[in-house]
Amino acid sequence: MRQHVNPLSRNFNEIERIPALIEMFGDSKSNLHLDIGCAAGEFLFDLALINTNWNYIGIEIRERLVKTAKLKVRERDIKNLYFIFGNANNILHDVQSKFIFKNVKSISFNFPDPWFKKRHYKRRVIQPEFLNLLSNSLQKGSLIFIKTDVKDLFDYMDCIISNNFNFKKIDKNDFNFSESFNPSQVKTNREKYVIVNQLDIFERIYIKI
Ligand SMILES: C[S@@+](CC[C@H](N)C(=O)[O-])C[C@H]1O[C@@H](n2cnc3c(N)ncnc32)[C@H](O)[C@@H]1O
Numbered sequence: 001m002r003q004h005v006n007p008l009s010r011n012f013n014e015i016e017r018i019p020a021l022i023e024m025f026g027d028s029k030s031n032l033h034l035d036i037g038c039a040a041g042e043f044l045f046d047l048a049l050i051n052t053n054w055n056y057i058g059i060e061i062r063e064r065l066v067k068t069a070k071l072k073v074r075e076r077d078i079k080n081l082y083f084i085f086g087n088a089n090n091i092l093h094d095v096q097s098k099f100i101f102k103n104v105k106s107i108s109f110n111f112p113d114p115w116f117k118k119r120h121y122k123r124r125v126i127q128p129e130f131l132n133l134l135s136n137s138l139q140k141g142s143l144i145f146i147k148t149d150v151k152d153l154f155d156y157m158d159c160i161i162s163n164n165f166n167f168k169k170i171d172k173n174d175f176n177f178s179e180s181f182n183p184s185q186v187k188t189n190r191e192k193y194v195i196v197n198q199l200d201i202f203e204r205i206y207i208k209i
Pocket residue numbers: 005007036037038039040059060061062086087088089109110111112113125188189190191
Protein backbone atom coordinates (compact mmCIF):
# COMPACT_ATOMS: atom_id res chain seq x y z
CA MET A 1 0.00 0.00 0.00
CA ARG A 2 1.54 3.33 -0.99
CA GLN A 3 2.03 6.14 1.49
CA HIS A 4 -0.16 9.10 0.48
CA VAL A 5 1.62 12.41 -0.05
CA ASN A 6 0.32 15.29 2.07
CA PRO A 7 -0.51 17.98 -0.51
CA LEU A 8 -0.53 20.67 2.19
CA SER A 9 3.15 20.13 2.97
CA ARG A 10 5.31 23.22 2.42
CA ASN A 11 7.42 21.15 0.00
CA PHE A 12 4.81 21.90 -2.65
CA ASN A 13 4.71 25.69 -2.23
CA GLU A 14 7.39 26.13 -4.82
CA ILE A 15 6.14 25.51 -8.34
CA GLU A 16 8.13 24.38 -11.34
CA ARG A 17 8.34 26.68 -14.35
CA ILE A 18 5.38 26.06 -16.61
CA PRO A 19 6.34 26.58 -20.27
CA ALA A 20 4.06 28.30 -22.79
CA LEU A 21 1.59 26.01 -24.60
CA ILE A 22 3.60 26.50 -27.78
CA GLU A 23 6.62 24.95 -26.02
CA MET A 24 4.56 22.09 -24.60
CA PHE A 25 2.74 20.95 -27.72
CA GLY A 26 3.18 20.44 -31.46
CA ASP A 27 -0.13 22.21 -32.10
CA SER A 28 -0.78 24.54 -29.17
CA LYS A 29 -4.24 25.50 -30.49
CA SER A 30 -5.80 22.05 -30.06
CA ASN A 31 -8.41 21.41 -27.37
CA LEU A 32 -6.74 20.82 -24.02
CA HIS A 33 -7.65 18.33 -21.30
CA LEU A 34 -6.23 18.38 -17.74
CA ASP A 35 -6.01 15.19 -15.70
CA ILE A 36 -5.50 15.89 -12.00
CA GLY A 37 -3.65 13.22 -10.00
CA CYS A 38 -2.55 11.32 -13.10
CA ALA A 39 -0.07 9.03 -11.25
CA ALA A 40 2.37 7.53 -13.82
CA GLY A 41 0.21 8.87 -16.65
CA GLU A 42 -0.59 5.57 -18.43
CA PHE A 43 -4.17 6.74 -19.03
CA LEU A 44 -2.86 9.92 -20.68
CA PHE A 45 -0.31 8.06 -22.80
CA ASP A 46 -3.14 5.87 -24.10
CA LEU A 47 -5.34 8.91 -24.80
CA ALA A 48 -2.59 11.00 -26.40
CA LEU A 49 -1.71 8.20 -28.83
CA ILE A 50 -5.33 7.63 -29.88
CA ASN A 51 -6.53 11.26 -30.00
CA THR A 52 -3.73 13.16 -31.64
CA ASN A 53 -6.04 16.14 -32.24
CA TRP A 54 -6.29 16.79 -28.44
CA ASN A 55 -3.57 18.02 -26.10
CA TYR A 56 -3.27 16.53 -22.60
CA ILE A 57 -1.67 17.78 -19.39
CA GLY A 58 -1.27 15.52 -16.36
CA ILE A 59 -0.64 17.00 -12.93
CA GLU A 60 0.78 14.69 -10.27
CA ILE A 61 2.19 15.28 -6.80
CA ARG A 62 4.65 12.34 -6.80
CA GLU A 63 7.81 13.72 -8.37
CA ARG A 64 9.39 10.41 -9.34
CA LEU A 65 6.34 9.45 -11.40
CA VAL A 66 6.39 12.79 -13.21
CA LYS A 67 10.11 12.54 -13.98
CA THR A 68 9.64 9.09 -15.51
CA ALA A 69 6.56 10.19 -17.46
CA LYS A 70 8.39 13.24 -18.86
CA LEU A 71 11.27 11.04 -19.94
CA LYS A 72 8.87 8.66 -21.71
CA VAL A 73 7.24 11.58 -23.56
CA ARG A 74 10.66 12.71 -24.80
CA GLU A 75 11.82 9.21 -25.77
CA ARG A 76 8.62 8.52 -27.69
CA ASP A 77 8.58 12.04 -29.16
CA ILE A 78 4.92 12.57 -28.19
CA LYS A 79 3.81 16.08 -29.15
CA ASN A 80 0.42 16.31 -27.45
CA LEU A 81 1.20 15.32 -23.86
CA TYR A 82 2.83 17.23 -21.00
CA PHE A 83 3.29 16.46 -17.28
CA ILE A 84 3.57 18.91 -14.39
CA PHE A 85 4.84 17.97 -10.93
CA GLY A 86 3.20 19.39 -7.80
CA ASN A 87 0.00 19.96 -5.87
CA ALA A 88 -2.65 20.70 -8.53
CA ASN A 89 -4.28 23.30 -6.26
CA ASN A 90 -1.08 25.32 -5.93
CA ILE A 91 -0.17 24.93 -9.59
CA LEU A 92 -3.51 26.09 -10.96
CA HIS A 93 -3.79 28.92 -8.41
CA ASP A 94 -0.40 30.25 -9.45
CA VAL A 95 -0.52 33.30 -11.74
CA GLN A 96 2.06 31.80 -14.08
CA SER A 97 -0.40 28.99 -14.99
CA LYS A 98 -3.38 31.21 -15.79
CA PHE A 99 -2.73 30.97 -19.55
CA ILE A 100 -3.39 27.20 -19.44
CA PHE A 101 -7.11 27.82 -18.97
CA LYS A 102 -7.40 29.54 -22.34
CA ASN A 103 -7.51 26.20 -24.19
CA VAL A 104 -8.87 23.91 -21.46
CA LYS A 105 -12.05 22.15 -22.56
CA SER A 106 -12.21 19.59 -19.76
CA ILE A 107 -10.69 18.43 -16.46
CA SER A 108 -10.79 14.96 -14.94
CA PHE A 109 -10.42 13.88 -11.33
CA ASN A 110 -10.09 10.12 -11.58
CA PHE A 111 -10.10 8.23 -8.30
CA PRO A 112 -8.54 11.03 -6.21
CA ASP A 113 -6.98 10.11 -2.87
CA PRO A 114 -9.89 9.66 -0.43
CA TRP A 115 -8.27 10.87 2.83
CA PHE A 116 -10.80 8.94 4.94
CA LYS A 117 -10.28 10.69 8.30
CA LYS A 118 -12.41 13.79 8.78
CA ARG A 119 -9.43 15.85 9.97
CA HIS A 120 -7.72 15.07 6.66
CA TYR A 121 -10.61 16.13 4.41
CA LYS A 122 -8.80 19.40 3.71
CA ARG A 123 -6.13 17.34 1.92
CA ARG A 124 -8.68 16.18 -0.65
CA VAL A 125 -7.96 17.73 -4.00
CA ILE A 126 -11.46 19.16 -4.64
CA GLN A 127 -12.03 22.05 -2.22
CA PRO A 128 -14.45 25.01 -2.41
CA GLU A 129 -11.61 27.49 -3.18
CA PHE A 130 -10.39 25.22 -5.96
CA LEU A 131 -13.90 25.16 -7.44
CA ASN A 132 -14.05 28.96 -7.24
CA LEU A 133 -10.82 29.08 -9.19
CA LEU A 134 -12.17 26.70 -11.85
CA SER A 135 -15.43 28.60 -11.95
CA ASN A 136 -13.59 31.91 -12.50
CA SER A 137 -11.04 30.53 -14.96
CA LEU A 138 -12.78 27.94 -17.15
CA GLN A 139 -14.68 29.02 -20.23
CA LYS A 140 -18.41 28.39 -20.55
CA GLY A 141 -19.09 24.86 -21.81
CA SER A 142 -15.95 23.40 -20.17
CA LEU A 143 -16.48 20.07 -18.47
CA ILE A 144 -15.43 18.54 -15.15
CA PHE A 145 -15.39 14.73 -14.83
CA ILE A 146 -15.21 13.07 -11.42
CA LYS A 147 -14.90 9.34 -10.77
CA THR A 148 -14.24 7.39 -7.57
CA ASP A 149 -14.99 4.09 -5.88
CA VAL A 150 -15.47 5.81 -2.48
CA LYS A 151 -19.09 6.91 -1.98
CA ASP A 152 -18.27 9.33 0.82
CA LEU A 153 -15.64 11.04 -1.34
CA PHE A 154 -18.08 11.18 -4.27
CA ASP A 155 -20.70 12.90 -2.07
CA TYR A 156 -18.06 15.34 -0.79
CA MET A 157 -16.90 16.29 -4.29
CA ASP A 158 -20.43 16.41 -5.69
CA CYS A 159 -21.56 18.68 -2.85
CA ILE A 160 -18.68 21.13 -3.43
CA ILE A 161 -19.19 21.25 -7.19
CA SER A 162 -22.99 21.45 -6.98
CA ASN A 163 -22.74 24.31 -4.45
CA ASN A 164 -21.01 26.34 -7.11
CA PHE A 165 -23.79 27.85 -9.22
CA ASN A 166 -21.58 28.06 -12.31
CA PHE A 167 -21.61 24.28 -12.77
CA LYS A 168 -24.54 22.11 -13.81
CA LYS A 169 -24.73 18.30 -13.74
CA ILE A 170 -25.00 16.47 -17.05
CA ASP A 171 -26.75 13.14 -17.36
CA LYS A 172 -24.07 10.63 -18.44
CA ASN A 173 -26.62 8.87 -20.66
CA ASP A 174 -27.16 12.08 -22.65
CA PHE A 175 -23.44 12.74 -22.98
CA ASN A 176 -21.76 12.33 -26.34
CA PHE A 177 -18.34 10.86 -25.49
CA SER A 178 -17.27 10.80 -29.13
CA GLU A 179 -16.54 14.54 -29.04
CA SER A 180 -14.89 14.49 -25.62
CA PHE A 181 -11.25 14.12 -24.53
CA ASN A 182 -11.90 10.38 -24.18
CA PRO A 183 -13.99 9.22 -27.17
CA SER A 184 -13.16 5.53 -26.76
CA GLN A 185 -13.71 5.62 -22.98
CA VAL A 186 -10.19 4.49 -22.08
CA LYS A 187 -9.98 3.35 -18.43
CA THR A 188 -7.49 4.57 -15.82
CA ASN A 189 -5.36 2.07 -13.88
CA ARG A 190 -7.44 2.42 -10.75
CA GLU A 191 -10.61 2.03 -12.80
CA LYS A 192 -9.34 -1.26 -14.28
CA TYR A 193 -8.61 -2.52 -10.76
CA VAL A 194 -12.05 -1.45 -9.54
CA ILE A 195 -13.75 -3.19 -12.48
CA VAL A 196 -11.79 -6.45 -12.00
CA ASN A 197 -12.67 -6.42 -8.29
CA GLN A 198 -16.33 -5.60 -9.03
CA LEU A 199 -16.36 -2.51 -6.82
CA ASP A 200 -18.82 0.33 -7.37
CA ILE A 201 -17.88 3.34 -9.46
CA PHE A 202 -19.46 6.71 -8.68
CA GLU A 203 -19.07 9.27 -11.43
CA ARG A 204 -20.51 12.54 -12.67
CA ILE A 205 -19.98 15.13 -15.38
CA TYR A 206 -20.52 18.88 -14.84
CA ILE A 207 -20.63 21.69 -17.36
CA LYS A 208 -19.63 25.31 -16.74
CA ILE A 209 -22.64 27.48 -17.56
C1 LIG B 1 -5.65 6.92 -6.23
S1 LIG B 1 -4.50 7.62 -7.34
C2 LIG B 1 -5.39 7.58 -8.88
C3 LIG B 1 -4.49 7.63 -10.06
C4 LIG B 1 -5.18 7.70 -11.43
N1 LIG B 1 -5.93 8.92 -11.59
C5 LIG B 1 -6.06 6.51 -11.66
O1 LIG B 1 -7.30 6.68 -11.76
O2 LIG B 1 -5.55 5.39 -11.79
C6 LIG B 1 -4.55 9.37 -6.92
C7 LIG B 1 -3.36 10.13 -7.48
O3 LIG B 1 -3.52 11.52 -7.21
C8 LIG B 1 -2.27 12.06 -6.79
N2 LIG B 1 -2.56 13.28 -6.03
C9 LIG B 1 -3.14 13.35 -4.81
N3 LIG B 1 -3.32 14.62 -4.43
C10 LIG B 1 -2.85 15.40 -5.45
C11 LIG B 1 -2.76 16.80 -5.65
N4 LIG B 1 -3.19 17.66 -4.73
N5 LIG B 1 -2.22 17.24 -6.80
C12 LIG B 1 -1.77 16.37 -7.74
N6 LIG B 1 -1.82 15.03 -7.61
C13 LIG B 1 -2.37 14.54 -6.48
C14 LIG B 1 -1.64 10.92 -6.00
O4 LIG B 1 -0.25 11.04 -5.83
C15 LIG B 1 -2.04 9.72 -6.86
O5 LIG B 1 -1.10 9.46 -7.86
